[in-house]
Amino acid sequence: MSEYDDATRLESGDDPTLRHGTFHEQGMIGNAVNGGLVMATALRALGEHLVADPTETTEHVDPVVLSAYFMTASQPGPFSVATEVMRCGRKLSTGQMTIHQDGDDGQPVERMRAIGSFGNLTDLEVQRQAAPPDLPPPDRCLSAEQAPPDFLANAKFLERLDLRLDPATAGWALGKPSMRGVMRGWLRLRDGREPDTTMLMMALDALPPVAFDLGLLGWTPTLEFTGHIRRRPAPGWLRVSLSSETLGGGMMEEDAMIWDSAGNLVAQSRQLCGVRMPR
Amino acid sequence: MSEYDDATRLESGDDPTLRHGTFHEQGMIGNAVNGGLVMATALRALGEHLVADPTETTEHVDPVVLSAYFMTASQPGPFSVATEVMRCGRKLSTGQMTIHQDGDDGQPVERMRAIGSFGNLTDLEVQRQAAPPDLPPPDRCLSAEQAPPDFLANAKFLERLDLRLDPATAGWALGKPSMRGVMRGWLRLRDGREPDTTMLMMALDALPPVAFDLGLLGWTPTLEFTGHIRRRPAPGWLRVSLSSETLGGGMMEEDAMIWDSAGNLVAQSRQLCGVRMPR
Numbered sequence: 001m002s003e004y005d006d007a008t009r010l011e012s013g014d015d016p017t018l019r020h021g022t023f024h025e026q027g028m029i030g031n032a033v034n035g036g037l038v039m040a041t042a043l044r045a046l047g048e049h050l051v052a053d054p055t056e057t058t059e060h061v062d063p064v065v066l067s068a069y070f071m072t073a074s075q076p077g078p079f080s081v082a083t084e085v086m087r088c089g090r091k092l093s094t095g096q097m098t099i100h101q102d103g104d105d106g107q108p109v110e111r112m113r114a115i116g117s118f119g120n121l122t123d124l125e126v127q128r129q130a131a132p133p134d135l136p137p138p139d140r141c142l143s144a145e146q147a148p149p150d151f152l153a154n155a156k157f158l159e160r161l162d163l164r165l166d167p168a169t170a171g172w173a174l175g176k177p178s179m180r181g182v183m184r185g186w187l188r189l190r191d192g193r194e195p196d197t198t199m200l201m202m203a204l205d206a207l208p209p210v211a212f213d214l215g216l217l218g219w220t221p222t223l224e225f226t227g228h229i230r231r232r233p234a235p236g237w238l239r240v241s242l243s244s245e246t247l248g249g250g251m252m253e254e255d256a257m258i259w260d261s262a263g264n265l266v267a268q269s270r271q272l273c274g275v276r277m278p279r
Numbered sequence: 280m281s282e283y284d285d286a287t288r289l290e291s292g293d294d295p296t297l298r299h300g301t302f303h304e305q306g307m308i309g310n311a312v313n314g315g316l317v318m319a320t321a322l323r324a325l326g327e328h329l330v331a332d333p334t335e336t337t338e339h340v341d342p343v344v345l346s347a348y349f350m351t352a353s354q355p356g357p358f359s360v361a362t363e364v365m366r367c368g369r370k371l372s373t374g375q376m377t378i379h380q381d382g383d384d385g386q387p388v389e390r391m392r393a394i395g396s397f398g399n400l401t402d403l404e405v406q407r408q409a410a411p412p413d414l415p416p417p418d419r420c421l422s423a424e425q426a427p428p429d430f431l432a433n434a435k436f437l438e439r440l441d442l443r444l445d446p447a448t449a450g451w452a453l454g455k456p457s458m459r460g461v462m463r464g465w466l467r468l469r470d471g472r473e474p475d476t477t478m479l480m481m482a483l484d485a486l487p488p489v490a491f492d493l494g495l496l497g498w499t500p501t502l503e504f505t506g507h508i509r510r511r512p513a514p515g516w517l518r519v520s521l522s523s524e525t526l527g528g529g530m531m532e533e534d535a536m537i538w539d540s541a542g543n544l545v546a547q548s549r550q551l552c553g554v555r556m557p558r
Contacts, residue, residue: 064530065503065551067346069373069394071366086392087350091529091553092502094348096392113365113375115348115392117502124528127556128460128493181407214407223371223396224344226505228532228551230525246509246544249403250370251343253507253547265525268532270549272344272507274370277406 002193032073036205042097045081062197066116132259172212181244204269210242220273227269236261281472311352315484321376324360345395411538451491460523483548489521499552506548515540
């Protein structure tokens, strides 16, 4: 079993709407478990619920869209994920996912609530899509090992990834952000597991925050994240591109796009993050 | 009371989590009540719930982000909207909204479920934002009255709006779509009511579908819609810009941006729609 599959593994019992798992230290980024990992785990729970439900079609195996709201920071340790099937249609099955962990007082605290739809993304025709960005080959990009040790100490999650940032958008690591609000790079899982549609939702939230390229090096907590998965990815490297146009009132948006090794757009997302402005 | 305020008006009783209202024929677009109107109604319900709740801060009066999933088409007639406050934080209060109507068999049918957050958008500083598009003045743009009568017959909702489309992006009305996937125009409420942050969420979903500019004139039902409200709008005309980059597998995304009369970006959204390809 791959490291990624192990990190999102769930146990289920008699209740078809409830599953349990454990977040690991290796999923930490800043003071929280990476939101992408939390979302992939929630999707896996809803996917397992749909497959197990005899009234649902079993062909809706690909997450197509997910909207997640993060209320408190997930921590290493046990969690529960509750799922509800809201509607099973011909093309999409839609449901809700809620992740709780016990707080310091032993009472459950809601970490994340999401709504999402599953469908079937086999062999889709492409009519229109944005072209992938030109990137230097992976061996001419900056890998996470070259990031400042202070940064890596609080970003264990990055060690699970093989991430190669385009040097043109990695100036922030040397104190010289481009101030354009862009970040681009190659991404694959460190353990060699190939991408699938659920993993793409994690990959949309896996790069360092695009805020770094605006000289904002603090934590940018995700308030809301919506991702669209548009195709099953071909095996191999993913190309990820982040951008942001709007910053104000202590909030910014971060847009992500992912292309697979065949050059097709496979996923896109937008998130609203909190941001603390330097004084 | 303005027509818009009347259309989103709610009655409440003893249960602080339940409100009732009525969708009107005037809100119809195609075979459903306009999704923007449904979302504005849901936000109004959560806003009223937050204000009435003594444990919540009463300063969170502006919707900041909403993610809505449309399961069945809303119809003219009575509806109920149930709200749940999920978390009240210092900067944002987050809750869930669910709209039901009775189906033909008298059983409640879920129309829409959404999660959203309220905050306070008074006097925000702008650090970065996209510039508004250049548009011909409203009196040189195409008003809805100039649209084909066949189209208007199924778009009563458009009569509630004063919408002026840039002729450069309205070729579809004459059978000559630009095929670029863009639509731009001026928007205000027909009854003269000035925009506010809740009305902006409706305005993000008020224009004809951007699919029309790709020659796809069928109905494009919204599957998922997420809007970010970034500022309180100044009074006057809104400038709305739609675009789409990705089309395939019977789905497309539609992005919307809105600037107020002061030239500030006040709202942006992305939705995933179903689309039927011509044979």
